[in-house]
Amino acid sequence: DGREALEIFKSNPDINFVILDLTMPHMDGEQTFRELRRLKPDVRVIISSGYNEQEVTQKFVGKGLAGFIQKPYRLSVLRDAVLKIVALAD
Template identity: 35%
Template structure:
C-alpha cells in the first residue's frame, strides 16, 4: 500500500498508523495502550484512529505529516462538527444513515431530517463508532454492500451491543440478501433500491413511533 494513499477509510487502523509514523505495529499498539494516542475500539475489538488525532500526535512528536493525511484530518474535523449537533437537545431520538455512496446518503438524510435528526457514516466502522458514542441513535438505515466491513457484519455487531436499535437494510436485489439477514426479519426491515422517498419517510416514522411506544 502506498504510504500516501489516504483517500479512505474515514478511520485509520493501528497498522496503517504505524506505517505512516515509521514505527513497528507493536510500538503503535503500545502507544495506544498507554493512552498516548487516542483510539476507538469497535465491538469487534478493532482499534481505529481518527485522522485528526493522528495528525495532532505526529505534530506533537515532531513527525513528518504527509499532506494527504493533513487534508484528511481537516476533513474529519469538519465532519466532527456535524456529529456535535449542538442545537439538538440531548436525548432526542436520532437516526443513522450508513452508505458508502455520498449521493445516496444525501438523499436519505434530506428525507429523514423531516422526521428526526440524522447522522451519516460512510463505513461500517464509522457507524459502530457513532453508535458507541451516541446512545440516542435508535434507528439505522444500513447499506448491505460497503467496502471494508460488510453490512452483514455491521448488523451482527449492532445486534450484539445495541439491541435497542431498529435497523433497516438497504439493498438493490433480493438475491444479495444473505439468509442470515432474513433470519432477523421482521425485527430488521428491508428497503429495496431504488426506493420511494415518501415510503422511506413513512417507514422511519413508524419505527420512531414504535420506539416511543415501547416500555
C-alpha cells in the same frame, strides 16, 4: 463504511435506529448489523439494498431486522419505513 458507522453508533448512545446499506467498504452491512445488535440488542435496523428483498431478508430471519428498503426508492418509501420504526418505539 461499516467501521465508521459503528464508531458513530458507539459515540452516540441515543441512537435508536439505523438505516444500513448492505454493501459497504471495510465491513459489510451484515457484519455491521451483527455488531450493532451485539452493542445494543434493541436497536432497530432497516437494511437498504439493490439486492432482492427475499434474498436479503432471508439472511436476517430471526435476528431482529426492523425493515427492508429496495433500492432505488422514493423518499416517501423511506419516510414510511422511518415512521413505522418510530411508531413501534412508542
